Amino acid sequence: MTSIRSDARLEHSLYEITRLLEKHRVLEDLAHRQEGPKRDLLEGLQHRQNLAELQRRLRTMHAADVAFVLEALSPDDRTTVWEQLDPEQAGRVFVELSEAVLHSVIETTPRDRLVGTLMTLDPDDLGYLSEALPSDVVNEVSAAFELVDRQAFEASTRYDEDQVGHHMSHEWIAVAETHTIQQALSELRKRGELPPQTDRLFVVDARNILRGALTLPTLLLTDPGSPVVGCVEPETVSFGPSERVHQAASAFERYDLVSAPVVDDRGKLVGRLTVDAVMDFVRDEAELRALKRAGLTREEDLFAPPLDSARNRAPWLAVNLVTAFLASRVIGQFEHTIRELAALATLMPIVASIGGNTGNQTMAVMIRALAGDQVRGPGAVRLLNKEVIVSLLNGTVWGLIVGIAASTLYSSLALGAVMTAAVVLNLLVAAVAGVTIPLGLHSRGRDPAFGSSVLLTFVTDAMGFFLFLGLATAFLS
Amino acid sequence: MTSIRSDARLEHSLYEITRLLEKHRVLEDLAHRQEGPKRDLLEGLQHRQNLAELQRRLRTMHAADVAFVLEALSPDDRTTVWEQLDPEQAGRVFVELSEAVLHSVIETTPRDRLVGTLMTLDPDDLGYLSEALPSDVVNEVSAAFELVDRQAFEASTRYDEDQVGHHMSHEWIAVAETHTIQQALSELRKRGELPPQTDRLFVVDARNILRGALTLPTLLLTDPGSPVVGCVEPETVSFGPSERVHQAASAFERYDLVSAPVVDDRGKLVGRLTVDAVMDFVRDEAELRALKRAGLTREEDLFAPPLDSARNRAPWLAVNLVTAFLASRVIGQFEHTIRELAALATLMPIVASIGGNTGNQTMAVMIRALAGDQVRGPGAVRLLNKEVIVSLLNGTVWGLIVGIAASTLYSSLALGAVMTAAVVLNLLVAAVAGVTIPLGLHSRGRDPAFGSSVLLTFVTDAMGFFLFLGLATAFLS
Numbered sequence: 001m002t003s004i005r006s007d008a009r010l011e012h013s014l015y016e017i018t019r020l021l022e023k024h025r026v027l028e029d030l031a032h033r034q035e036g037p038k039r040d041l042l043e044g045l046q047h048r049q050n051l052a053e054l055q056r057r058l059r060t061m062h063a064a065d066v067a068f069v070l071e072a073l074s075p076d077d078r079t080t081v082w083e084q085l086d087p088e089q090a091g092r093v094f095v096e097l098s099e100a101v102l103h104s105v106i107e108t109t110p111r112d113r114l115v116g117t118l119m120t121l122d123p124d125d126l127g128y129l130s131e132a133l134p135s136d137v138v139n140e141v142s143a144a145f146e147l148v149d150r151q152a153f154e155a156s157t158r159y160d161e162d163q164v165g166h167h168m169s170h171e172w173i174a175v176a177e178t179h180t181i182q183q184a185l186s187e188l189r190k191r192g193e194l195p196p197q198t199d200r201l202f203v204v205d206a207r208n209i210l211r212g213a214l215t216l217p218t219l220l221l222t223d224p225g226s227p228v229v230g231c232v233e234p235e236t237v238s239f240g241p242s243e244r245v246h247q248a249a250s251a252f253e254r255y256d257l258v259s260a261p262v263v264d265d266r267g268k269l270v271g272r273l274t275v276d277a278v279m280d281f282v283r284d285e286a287e288l289r290a291l292k293r294a295g296l297t298r299e300e301d302l303f304a305p306p307l308d309s310a311r312n313r314a315p316w317l318a319v320n321l322v323t324a325f326l327a328s329r330v331i332g333q334f335e336h337t338i339r340e341l342a343a344l345a346t347l348m349p350i351v352a353s354i355g356g357n358t359g360n361q362t363m364a365v366m367i368r369a370l371a372g373d374q375v376r377g378p379g380a381v382r383l384l385n386k387e388v389i390v391s392l393l394n395g396t397v398w399g400l401i402v403g404i405a406a407s408t409l410y411s412s413l414a415l416g417a418v419m420t421a422a423v424v425l426n427l428l429v430a431a432v433a434g435v436t437i438p439l440g441l442h443s444r445g446r447d448p449a450f451g452s453s454v455l456l457t458f459v460t461d462a463m464g465f466f467l468f469l470g471l472a473t474a475f476l477s
Numbered sequence: 478m479t480s481i482r483s484d485a486r487l488e489h490s491l492y493e494i495t496r497l498l499e500k501h502r503v504l505e506d507l508a509h510r511q512e513g514p515k516r517d518l519l520e521g522l523q524h525r526q527n528l529a530e531l532q533r534r535l536r537t538m539h540a541a542d543v544a545f546v547l548e549a550l551s552p553d554d555r556t557t558v559w560e561q562l563d564p565e566q567a568g569r570v571f572v573e574l575s576e577a578v579l580h581s582v583i584e585t586t587p588r589d590r591l592v593g594t595l596m597t598l599d600p601d602d603l604g605y606l607s608e609a610l611p612s613d614v615v616n617e618v619s620a621a622f623e624l625v626d627r628q629a630f631e632a633s634t635r636y637d638e639d640q641v642g643h644h645m646s647h648e649w650i651a652v653a654e655t656h657t658i659q660q661a662l663s664e665l666r667k668r669g670e671l672p673p674q675t676d677r678l679f680v681v682d683a684r685n686i687l688r689g690a691l692t693l694p695t696l697l698l699t700d701p702g703s704p705v706v707g708c709v710e711p712e713t714v715s716f717g718p719s720e721r722v723h724q725a726a727s728a729f730e731r732y733d734l735v736s737a738p739v740v741d742d743r744g745k746l747v748g749r750l751t752v753d754a755v756m757d758f759v760r761d762e763a764e765l766r767a768l769k770r771a772g773l774t775r776e777e778d779l780f781a782p783p784l785d786s787a788r789n790r791a792p793w794l795a796v797n798l799v800t801a802f803l804a805s806r807v808i809g810q811f812e813h814t815i816r817e818l819a820a821l822a823t824l825m826p827i828v829a830s831i832g833g834n835t836g837n838q839t840m841a842v843m844i845r846a847l848a849g850d851q852v853r854g855p856g857a858v859r860l861l862n863k864e865v866i867v868s869l870l871n872g873t874v875w876g877l878i879v880g881i882a883a884s885t886l887y888s889s890l891a892l893g894a895v896m897t898a899a900v901v902l903n904l905l906v907a908a909v910a911g912v913t914i915p916l917g918l919h920s921r922g923r924d925p926a927f928g929s930s931v932l933l934t935f936v937t938d939a940m941g942f943f944l945f946l947g948l949a950t951a952f953l954s
Contacts, residue, residue: 062731062732064730064731064732065731068731072856074856074859096731185697188697188698189697189698192698193694193698194694194697194698196733197733197735198694199676199693199735216676216693216694216697217670217671217675217693219697220662220665220666220671220693220696220697221665221666221669221670221671237486252756253541253753253756253757253760254539254541254542254545254573255539255541256673256674256753258674258676258735258752275735275752275756276730276733278756279729279730279752279755279756279759280730282756282759282760282763283730283759283763286759286760286763286764286766287763287845287848289763291841291842291845300842303859303860303863306863306866306867306870307870309863309867310867310870310871313835313838313867313871314871314874316834316838317831317834317835317838317871317875318875320830320831320834321827321831321875321878321879324826324827324830324831325827325879325882327826327830328823328824328826328827329823331822331823331826332820332823335819335820335822335823336819338815338819338822339816339819342812342813342815342816342822343809343812344822345808345812345815345819345821345822345825346805346806346808346809346812347805348822349801349804349805349808349826349829349938349942350798350801350802350805352826353797353801353804353934353938354794354797354798354801357793357794357797357931358790358794361790361793361794364768365768368764368768371764379549379551382551382780383780386780386783386786389783390783390786390787390790393783393784393787394787394790394791394794397791398794398795398798401798402798402802405802454834457830461826461830465826
């Protein structure tokens with residue numbers, strides 16, 4: 001009977017593990033330096049004691065905490081810790097690891113140990129991990145499952161990672177609609193325990209068609225003689241296995257759900273979606289979106305080998321290089337004007353930069369709205385109108401300030417006027433691009449965040465250079 | 478007893494409401510055009526019938542769905558829908574609205590109606606909303622609360638928005654540790670209902686010190702004669718009211734919690750944190766972070782008046798303007814070189830752009846790591862080393878490609894060499910800035926995402942221009 005403040009616990013565990021690992025490294029170093037028979041017995045003993053203490057410490061920790069510690073460690077330390085876990089705990093830790101670290105652990109674990117660890121998992125968890133694992137390992141492990149488990153495993157691998165079916169659990173408790181509360185209770189007692197995150201039982205008819213849900217509070221508070229059918233929740237939100245998890249997550253948030261039934265097209269109960277799976281998904285999605293905006297296609301292990309990281313980031317850099325080159329060709333067309341008035345080269349990045357910035361602001365608001373499914377036909381037009389007005393307001397204010405600064409700096413009223421006009425027009429371009437780019441990506445079924453930033457910067461750079469240098473060529477020379 | 482697929486429901490509601498609102502607008506227009514006695518009786522009747530249908534439709538909807546619909550509507554339509562809600566439902570909808578839309582609704586609602594709506598809320602919800610409301614309204618409403626409710630309300634307003642105390646509920650069920658399961662059950666039955674998201678009761682001693690938790694499954698499955706003290710969970714994760722919600726959210730995710738006790742420094746039970754509050758927070762935080770990166774300080778209503786939007790976005794534009802001006806002054810120092818070789822003006826934005834892009838990639842990985850609390854002392858140094866190596870790898874590859882392209886375009890080997898050197902060096906600058914800027918913001922207690930992008934672009938722009946033009950001045954003229 002202990003109550004632990006969550007913040008202190010993890011901090012303390014990480015500190016202790018790090019201390020034991022430091023000692024481990026020192027002892028390893030000593031052992032390597034003194035080769036052969038000269039190896040000190042006492043040090044060997046210390047080394048073993050240290051590892052035993054590490055094992056003891058790890059065994060008291062929650063699997064999610066061990067995963068957290070593993071992610072914060074360098075690859076060498078990670079392997080040391082990983083080797084100290086017994087298969088049962090290693091399996092639970094496996095499920096909690098982030099994708100990037102999962103890959104590195106799978107690569108460094110010997111095949112036998114990997115199979116042994118995976119054997120301890122239930123089919124839902126194996127399904128969850130299957131995409132990251134070598135397929136021969138998955139086959140060997142799933143072949144050892146009993147029939148019903150193998151079926152559950154195969155069902156969860158049938159769906160994509162962004163579908164409800166991939167994340168649903170195959171453990172739930174169903175009650176026949178013809179039973180009484182008393183009968184439901186005694187069935188529960190026979191089972192002995194409930195699956196995690198069970199806040200309701202699912203009521204089904206003789207053909208396994210979902211009829212509703214019976215919450216645990218109802219079970220506790222209702223007269224045991226009542227028929228189940230009279231106690232079900234008036235409305236049960238359910239999901240389809242091919243529905244997008246993103247949408248299910250919104251529903252969990254809107255209706256404050258803890259668990260919900262998954263039903264197929266005929267209404268038959270096929271799975272259960274729980275709030276922990278949904279929350280993991282929401283968090284992963286938010287993090288991935290931030291990485292995607294910077295042009296990283298997948299999660300990256302903090303301590304991945306530099307070559308892997310370089311490769312992960314290269315494609316996007318290549319795209320950026322091409323767009324930057326294309327934008328620079330716009331400048332190339334005006335080299336004669338720049339030769340006459342080098343001040344243009346100094347001022348043109350300002351026009352491009354302020355356009356990119358306002359466009360990104362518009363886009364951030366748009367992406368948020370699109371992610372929430374709140375933009376539809378006439379709404380999009382209204383939004384575009386609004387953004388155009390905002391850009392004209394901001395463009396006039398900041399364009400004038402920039403223009404005054406430029407004309408003072410170079411003692412040329414005409415240069416200032418060109419600068420102001422270019423800023424106002426480029427902000428208009430930025431507003432239109434900021435609305436239409438994410439809208440275009442979204443309507444073609446793409447994630448509106450992915451690649452939008454590079455596309456937008458290309459437009460605002462190229463148009464910024466073109467507007468400023470074009471106006472200057474027309475009016476200043 | 479209905480089971481509804483969540484995806485179809487909301488789509489359908491939004492469609493129906495929009496249809497009723499369109500009809501409403503048409504009828505309003507007609508009414509305005511025909512003034513005085515010429516007003517058609519039949520049309521007036523149609524108008525009233527239409528509004529009644531809207532009311533009926535809204536009354537069958539979940540409060541969160543009404544909030545969703547309100548957010549997707551234009552300000553006029555929003556007011557029409559809002560006016561059709563009775564105080565009870567309006568109160569529930571209030572709690573579900575996003576900050577930006579909440580503000581617009583509060584502004585347009587007459588004071589009397591606002592007070593009437595808020596009177597229907599419980600103290601936790603009023604505490605949650607209090608920062609958005611005029612203080613005299615909050616005072617009037619809270620003065621009408623009973624003593625215990627007023628205390629709960631005051632407790633929740635005592636904490637900041639990022640603290641657990643602000644988000645905790647004051648409704649929970651505590652059981653004395655001296656009771657038996659039977660006694661606990663009969664107390665529950667006396668209450669008649671459980672607070673939402675109750676998956677466990679909290680066990681306390683005579684001084685209200687938390688002793689552990691008793692889950693509903695345990696209550697259901699244990700022999701009623703057993704003493705409560707023998708059935709509590711072996712470990713209960715609890716939080717402090719001043720702890721950061723961000724940390725609590727990580728714990729909810731790690732330990733798959735549905736609800737957890739909040740205890741003060743002496744261990745006394747003071748509140749309950751539930752997964753729905755945590756999930757709302759996680760989502761808001763992720764969305765806010767995306768907006769923050771684009772330089773928006775607060776959430777923005779999609780249909781806010783343009784002047785409000787322009788004002789919301791202006792501060793960041795001003796900062797961007799200053800940094801763009803400063804970076805452009807670097808170019809200003811090299812105007813004589815540019816006059817000689819205008820190609821430099823064409824190529825320099827490429828060096829700056831590729832630097833900004835790689836720096837943003839590094840920063841995205843860093844911000845994610847910092848948000849997960851996974852970077853500590855020696856880890857930071859190791860990360861910096863890694864990012865430097867990655868940047869040298871990518872810099873060499875892309876620098877050579879850019880150099881070859883530039884030397885072909887302008888038939889100058891020397892220009893290509895300068896370009897390659899500038900790209901390699903600026904990528905190095907980007908790596909160092911990408912690691913140190915978020916680290917610096919984080920170690921000073923700031924959000925590592927906020928403002929990091931503008932700072933980084935300033936560094937990579939200024940250094941990109943300086944490196945390229947400086948090398949060109951030294952070696953090409």
